[in-house]
Amino acid sequence: MQRATLDLWVGFFVVAGVAAILFLALKVGNLGGFDSSETYAVKASFDNIGGLKARAPVKSAGVVVGRVAEIGFDPKTYEATVTLAVSTHYPFPKDSSASIMTSGLLGEQYIALEAGGDEKMLVNGDMLKITQGAVVLENLIGQFLYNKSDSTADAAGAEQAAQ
Amino acid sequence: MMEALLDSIRGIGRRTVNRVSRMGVAARFFLLVFLHSGPSFRRFHLIVREIFTAGVLSLIIILVSGLFVGMVLGLQGYETLQTYGSEEALGVLVSLSLVRELGPVVAALLFASRAGSAITAEIGLMKATEQIAAMEMMAVDPIARVVAPRFWGAVISMPLLAALFSAMGVLGGYLVGVVLIGVDEGSFWSQMQAAVDFKEDILNGVIKSVVFGVAVTTIALFEGYDAPPTAEGVSRATTRTVVTSSLAILGLDFVLTAFMFRGV
Structure with missing residues (x-):
């Protein structure tokens, strides 16, 4: 085969291969998402993060405004410290609050950021004061059963008293 | 009786020693290819030609099988996910299984049988027809002129083919x-x-x-270079290339997966 056609085919092949990698990176993967250079870090400590994982979305009013950058454990307070990377396009007031929510009944967990009323805005490295940890389903069920047995015991007691 | 038993034990020992020494020769061959790669990069058109034979000519089989693997994943994944009412997760299932495992592994298996066997047969036949010996006579280093360009051509082609396979698979899953x-x-x-x-x-x-890509190409080149210069020797070397490199791909895949995705 002629060298020019050979070069053309190989060039086509390499371009197609690189295009495939780009397709995987941008369309299949999440490289096109938040650029870490365009975010500011905000810390928050929670008593329980449940099943939250790094890279989970940070949402405000249901819109993704950032991602969970890092999850750590503070050995002094025995609390989980979560670092959020919030896009610089979305400044939030200093007294904003973070809570861990679940999308759907069994879906993935995310952090809901609720804007406060402060006039000062959060800057890189700030700590969120108001936080609410994850609701653990087992605790909820346990509480429910406990209340239930309490109320049935009460009802039984009332019946006995009536007799 | 005793003699036969001793013979079979000797046979085991001989085969083991043969295998180990072949491994040693293969490792030395691999190093030699690396050391002689310089000249082939200076004559880059040699590598371009090998990218053509190894990569471009494998395009059709890679693209078509990628598409079909993705479509099958789409069908099967949907069947299973549907029972849990989470068929939206189909994209995750298709893309993760392709990008992490099936893309590299199946593309490499196809590559071993499509390009690896061709490399072995070509070099084995060159040796059988004494072209390699002729090169040595003319003071042309056959490793630098024949082996190294094939090595780099195949190693460059492999990741591109695997990416194309995964991309086609995702498209196939999307289609279905x-x-x-x-x-x-x-x-x-x-x-x-x-x-x-x-x-x-x-x-x-x-x-x-x-x-x-490195594993398949090294095995293919070595088997070709090491083949007995007869018709039977070349055919057995070609078979060995496909069998050994398929096993190497699957074994290496386990090791790499254990390294990469442990505890994630």
Whole structure:
């Protein structure tokens, strides 16, 4: 085969291969998402993060405004410290609050950021004061059963008293 | 009786020693290819020609099988996910299984049988027809002129082929899942993008395919170079290339997966 056609085919092949990698990176993967250079870090400590994982979305009013950058454990307070990377396009007031929510009944967990009323805005490295940890389903069920047995015991007691 | 027993024990020992010494020769061969790669990079058109024979000529089989593997994943995944009412996760299933495992592994298996066997047969035949010996007579280093360009051509082609395989597979899954069955298009892509990480999944898949490319090509080149210069020898070497490199791909895949995805 002629060298020019050979070069053309190989060039086509390499371009197609690189295009495939780009397709995987941008369309299949999440490289096109938040650029870490365009975010500011905000810390928050929670008593329980449940099943939250790094890279989970940070949402405000249901819109993704950032991602969970890092999850750590503070050995002094025995609390989980979560670092959020919030896009610089979305400044939030200093007294904003973070809570861990679940999308759907069994879906993935995310952090809901609720804007406060402060006039000062959060800057890189700030700590969120108001936080609410994850609701653990087992605790909820346990509480429910406990209340239930309490109320049935009460009802039984009332019946006995009536007799 | 005693003699036969002793003979069989000796046979085991001889075969083991043969295997180990062949491994040693293969390792030395691999180093030699690396050391003699300089000249072939200076004559880059040699590598370009090998990218053509190893990569471009494998395009059709890679693209078609990628498409079909993706379509099968789409069908089967939908069947299973549907029972749990989470058919939107189809994109995640298709893309993760392709990018992490099936893309590199199946592309490398196809590459071993399509390009690896061709390399072995070509070099084995060159040796049988004494072309290699003729080169040595003319003071042309056959490793630098014949072996190294083939090595680099195949190693460059492999990750590109694996990426094309994965991309075609995702498109196949999209065709079956979204176009044919009617999974919601938005959640198909968005859940996929939320689950697939560039560094964790895609880059590790590319690393896998590079490792497989090096393994397959080294085995193919060595088997060809080491083949007895007879018709039977070349045919057996070609068979051995496909068998050994398939086993090497699957074994290496386990090791690499254990390294890359443990505890994630």
